[in-house]
Amino acid sequence: MRTGLKHDVVYSFFDPEIGVLKEMIALITPDHVGMFRESYGSILKMVFRLTDSDRSAIHTLLQFYDPGLRCFVFPDYLLGPLMEDYASMLGVQIRDQIPFHVTRAEPDVLGISRALHLSPEMVKEGLKEKGKVPGFHLSFLEANAKEHAAMGNWKTVCALIAVGIYGIVLFPNQKNFVDHNAIRLFMQRNPIPTLIGDVYYSVHNRNEKRRGGLVRCCAQLLFRWFMGYLPSRGAFAHLDPSVKWSFRLMGLRANDIAWTHNGLAGRDFICSCGSLPNVPLVGVQGCINYNPVLLRRQMGFA
Known part of the structure; x- marks a missing residue:
């Protein structure tokens, strides 16, 4: 945090x-x-x-959001939803067209x-x-x-x-x-850019001044995305469900994360826009940018 x-x-x-x-x-x-x-x-x-446990997992995840970096900052690694993550999960292509x-x-x-x-x-x-x-x-x-x-x-x-x-x-x-x-x-x-725009804009908007409140995005998708990167075997997977998510997550290190679970390792991904070093996003809720270059490990690049 x-x-x-x-x-x-x-x-x-x-x-x-x-x-x-x-x-x-x-x-x-x-x-x-x-x-x-x-x-x-x-x-x-x-x-x-979403179950109460699911909501608790997302709630805990959001405590790690860093407004400056536009991603979730853990003690030993960074995580953040990529357009390619969401496209893979939903089986929907990212189309080359004017954003919604x-x-x-x-x-x-x-x-x-x-x-x-x-x-x-x-x-x-x-x-x-x-x-x-x-x-x-x-x-x-x-x-x-x-x-x-x-x-x-x-x-x-x-x-x-x-x-x-x-x-x-x-x-x-x-x-x-x-x-x-x-x-x-x-x-x-072409829902993927807008879904990513909504999650980053809403999380950022509610976190920047630490005001909290309603996060206006698809919580189910954010939850499934996060769970995909967490270990599915070993000690973490067998922790008692009553253990708080904050304790579960603080014990993880980079080597524990399922970096290539999405099958996208080594593929090209959208990491910039023209001469911009980041990617601008337009969601239903508002506009923001994010920094996929910081998250390239999720695409199999160390």
Whole structure:
């Protein structure tokens, strides 16, 4: 942890109600799971609820964040989410395109219609406002998913489930509501830079002045990312669950970390942008930069 800090900062995370999403996912027959994965990657894996222990792990991780370095600083090593980490976890490519940015423009009904395989009339009817932001209530997506599953329209079913995951889990904002930003990100098919932007901006924003509060990013993804680097065998893996995460983490050294667990060792990665020595990020919540060059060990470079 950073020196001179005497008290933990208290953080909270979105706790999406995933029951409806689980019911929607159950509509996909085994024959069509491959169709979903081919179109939308492995985002189904992110539909789970964090346990108290999971939240404690993330909460402890955030105490190690260093605003100046833009990463988590442990006694013997540095860690931080890379775009390549998230892309590998979600099975989604990082596309070479203009980054997503928040806009107040009216929803593109025809574009949404094509992406969800619904009629423009149905899309227009389903778009509502919540907190002055347009989007779909999850109940609308659920009802249409069930209707199209009964008719065997699996492209529509998969699209409705995927956009639901984008709005409820990956880019949460309003309870049981998929807002316009999440819909646009779903249509753009390039969520990784925005997911990374959200996690760094939100963590930095809540940590810079040690004020804590709600961390507005996908906590499930951050948790799975962190767990991937921790030892899965040996003494650490067999510690009593009652042992505090702070004690567990302080006992780890660089040699204990699963640096190459993601199978990306030695591959090229995005470590700068043009003449800039770092990478600028644009998230839904705001803009920030991060320093992948400090994290190159996660890509197998010592």
